[in-house]
Amino acid sequence: MAQKMPPIENVGMNRSKGSGVDLPDSDVARASEEGAARTARHEEALAERLRTYYSELVAEPLPDQFLALLAQLEAMEIEK
Amino acid sequence: MTASLDKTPRATVQPNFRTALVAEMPHLRAFAISLCRSRDLADDLVQDTLVRAWSSHASFQTGTNLKAWLFTILRNSYFSTYRKQRNEVADSDGQIAASVGVPAAQDGAMAMADFHIALAKIPDDQREALLLVGASGFTYEEAAEICGAAVGTIKSRVSRARAQLAKLLGLEIQDDSSAGPNLVEASER
Numbered sequence: 405m406a407q408k409m410p411p412i413e414n415v416g417m418n419r420s421k422g423s424g425v426d427l428p429d430s431d432v433a434r435a436s437e438e439g440a441a442r443t444a445r446h447e448e449a450l451a452e453r454l455r456t457y458y459s460e461l462v463a464e465p466l467p468d469q470f471l472a473l474l475a476q477l478e479a480m481e482i483e484k
Numbered sequence: 485m486t487a488s489l490d491k492t493p494r495a496t497v498q499p500n501f502r503t504a505l506v507a508e509m510p511h512l513r514a515f516a517i518s519l520c521r522s523r524d525l526a527d528d529l530v531q532d533t534l535v536r537a538w539s540s541h542a543s544f545q546t547g548t549n550l551k552a553w554l555f556t557i558l559r560n561s562y563f564s565t566y567r568k569q570r571n572e573v574a575d576s577d578g579q580i581a582a583s584v585g586v587p588a589a590q591d592g593a594m595a596m597a598d599f600h601i602a603l604a605k606i607p608d609d610q611r612e613a614l615l616l617v618g619a620s621g622f623t624y625e626e627a628a629e630i631c632g633a634a635v636g637t638i639k640s641r642v643s644r645a646r647a648q649l650a651k652l653l654g655l656e657i658q659d660d661s662s663a664g665p666n667l668v669e670a671s672e673r
Binding site: 439471 | 497502505506509510511513514517518527530531534535538595596599600603614615618619620646649650653655656657658
């Protein structure tokens, strides 16, 4: 996204455009780029926390009851 | 049992079914804890799911997605029975932390502790959709099948879940949650 920057002498306040924002165009562009970068960072942080949360749960040792229950179910199966 | 045409007239549980069931246990438990927000209730829910899966294994078609089949049994059981029990318990952040086993508040674990608490606060259907798609590795289509909802509904729930989590955690993300088909969702409820 290499945006062509205007020549230095043309970088002025953009009041004339009626935007009401008293920032040089270059600052506006930088601010929105920084905003997009922060958004991307935050989205990655959220996704990463969800993955960490889930993988920590999956990695926990299983309660003994689970396998005991399966053994019980199997024993009933054999009796049938 | 009536005589069937397949080669296994007696519906015995196959060893590979058992092996596959054991392999999915950690995922079933992680999903159950996320839904129930209580380890005790989650362990009951998983065991209930195992019994149901075992007794209806004949209805499982080999070659189809066992994980999705098991998740469907678990979530149906949660929404039909366990949610009522769950809702009898009032939540505070401290109780959530204690019941879901939030990591001790050491340096570095704080962000995860906050995440556990935030996740417990969002609505059940949104948390479910987010977990299925964002953590358990299901596609939107599979998640829709598991939840018995439209794909658009699942997409909308995931978006809203992310937006709410971000808000609770003070993160700024692209919010496309209002773009989802909320009307579809509203008419389905």
